Amino acid sequence: MNLSIFGLGYVGTVIAGCFAKAGHRVLGVDTEQTKVDLINSGRSPIIEAEIEDVLRDAVANGSLRASTDAKAAVMETELSLLCVGTPSQPSGELELTYVRRVCEDIGAALRKKTSRHVVVVRSTVLPGTIESIVIPALESSSGKKFDRDFGVVMNPEFMRESTAVRDFYAPPKTVIGSTNAADGALVAKLYDGLPGPMIHTGIRVAEMVKYCDNIFHALKITFGNEVGMLSKALGVDAHEVMRIFCQDTKLNLSPAYLKPGFAYGGSCLPKDLRAMTWAARSRDVEIPMLANITTSNDAQIKNAVRLITADRRKRIGVLGFAFKGGTDDLRESPVVTVVETLLGKGCELRLFDPHVNTARLVGANRRYIEQHIPHLARLMVESAAAAVQDTDIVLLGNINDTYLPALKTLTAEQRVIDLTSSGRTPETAAHYERLCG
Ligand SMILES: NC(=O)c1ccc[n+]([C@@H]2O[C@H](COP(=O)([O-])OP(=O)(O)OC[C@H]3O[C@@H](n4cnc5c(N)ncnc54)[C@H](O)[C@@H]3O)[C@@H](O)[C@H]2O)c1
Structure with missing residues (x-):
């Protein structure tokens, strides 16, 4: 397929190189001329294992090039993948300026395009953003109607920096959120041959899944750290504890206890949490996450x-x-x-x-x-x-x-x-x- 990739940062650079290597014709777009020049010279604008080789080969064989010209990129491609940044504002609110601007750029180009175009959001955005920001921005700048004239699909990215290229070829899953089955199927074709489940769902669920993943990862790290602090204070080998903990794939590393429902109770969980938080308190060990489980x-x-x-x-x-x-x-x-x-x-x-x-x-x-x-x-x-x-x-x-x-x-x-x-x-x-x- 002919793909345009908007935003040549950590996500955009990796997927531009990997999709080009997979045989697609890729046009990368960034507002920063230096990033565009680096890509066009076969070099990487980011430090990431294996990406230099991928980019050099893709540029050399003509499957990848970069530009600052959003309009031409939309005209020459069928799919535009949005990989612009969505950083935090001081309040924690998402900064959506880049998302809005890139939608306006793509929309302006769509005004003149007669064939159907699908916009694929790969940036991490809060549930509802596609409906309330992305689609309205594309509609107002293009003068066209979502679904009838162009498609929008939410396809969150799950790669991790430092292993991003390897993650591209072995994703934990691929999630495609859409309201139009044909658009969803078109995007799914990009991942033909890659391992992991291919999951089609609604747009809001796809937006939420990415946050759910990252929050869970943060929670796991914090859990490991707080158990580590507690274990150390209690004279226990934390690595041995967690090694054993992780061998339990029935109750610990499993879907058990992860369904939304109601508060826990019973004769064990509340009592054992109280005992552990007391043990931490009495040794001056701070475990704010574990100590606040009861509050939640x-x-x-x-x-x-x-x-x-x-x-x-x-x-x-x-x-x-x-x-x-x-x-x-x-x-x-x-x-x-x-x-x-x-x-x-x-x-x-x-x-x-x-x-x-x-x-x-x-x-x-x-x-x-x-x-x-x-x-x-x-x-x-x-x-x-x-x-x-x-x-x-x-x-x-x-x-x-x-x-x-x-x-x-x-x-x-x-x-x-x-x-x-x-x-x-x-x-x-x-x-x-x-x-x-
Ligand atoms: N970094 C990761 O490991 C990772 C993983 C999964 C998801 N994500 C999400 O993907 C998104 C991108 O993350 P990133 O780390 O690649 O960001 P980044 O800041 O490294 O790159 C964003 C790029 O977008 C460019 N840009 C901004 N406005 C543009 C415009 N109008 N047109 C074209 N390019 C424009 C910027 O110049 C920059 O090069 C974020 O929403 C992030 O949360 C990141």
Whole structure:
């Protein structure tokens, strides 16, 4: 294909060289003449392993050249890949000046172009940016209509500096966000033969995925560092700890615990976090991320209460209130905390959980109820149907197939608020909303 690549920085230079090497005809565009001159002389404007050879060969065989002429680049190519910078402003807000300007440059060229053109955004932009900035800027500068006259696809870049060329040939995944299947397929063709999953999705999801990845990577680094600091203070070999930790691909390095849902609870996670943060505090070790997990978890409980009480309707049926489905353990169940808060706000509650039967509760679990929610038994009913009858809101605290028939009986006047992380939308006429996602 004929590709124009806007922005010859770390991303643009690498993909310009690699796409040219893969057999595409690539025209790189940058506003900085020095970068353009460097590329045209077969040299790299960035320090990056292996890129010098790739660029030298591509320029020598005529598959890559660079220019400052945006208009000519659009006219001569079918696809324009945007790789301009999206730095932070002092407030943290994204600086979108470069994105806007490059869209205006491309749009001005599109005014005269008769064939279809697809703009592929590779810069990292917040969800909604393509809809609110990129498409309007292209439409107003071109006088043309998105989708009918030109396409826009979000194709985030996952390469890492220092291994960027190798990452190009072995991406962790390729994500293509589009509203037009043909445009998405055209962009996917660029990656023919490369390993890793090819994922087609919507534009906003593609914008978000890139942030989700980077935030998770930052979180992993911070987790490793804080565990390292704690281990050192406790006289433990942190590298040995993390080496063992990483061998657990069932619960640790896996999709487990990563579905958006509700706060954690139970008899282990809250207690063990408290013990570790105490251990750090008592040794003057700062672990702000780990120490604030509880704050975030508490915020999630407050978010749930806020959502439930938003429209001041007071009759609430709760389906599932053990700390997770499939157990009768109520200790530190966040749903129980929500129930208590709602009771305090004067709500009428009816609770059902197929696994919780007060007559059968014994030991620590029974003690927990006696100390924390002695009035729980009075609120419990015998079936899901009885819990949802004559309610304004049905709160799904955990998921169980026995709730499904009761959910089917709800009417459009009722609300279902789902705190679970199942991702399943139950069949119901009620207004259905997840706390998360
Ligand atoms: N650097 C990385 O490892 C990496 C990885 C993945 C994603 N990203 C994202 O990719 C984007 C680009 O990052 P980068 O590190 O390559 O940025 P960079 O600052 O190195 O390069 C941006 C280039 O765009 C050029 N430019 C600005 N306005 C232009 C215009 N109107 N027309 C043509 N060129 C223009 C600049 O002169 C510069 O050369 C950012 O959104 C970044 O977050 C970066």
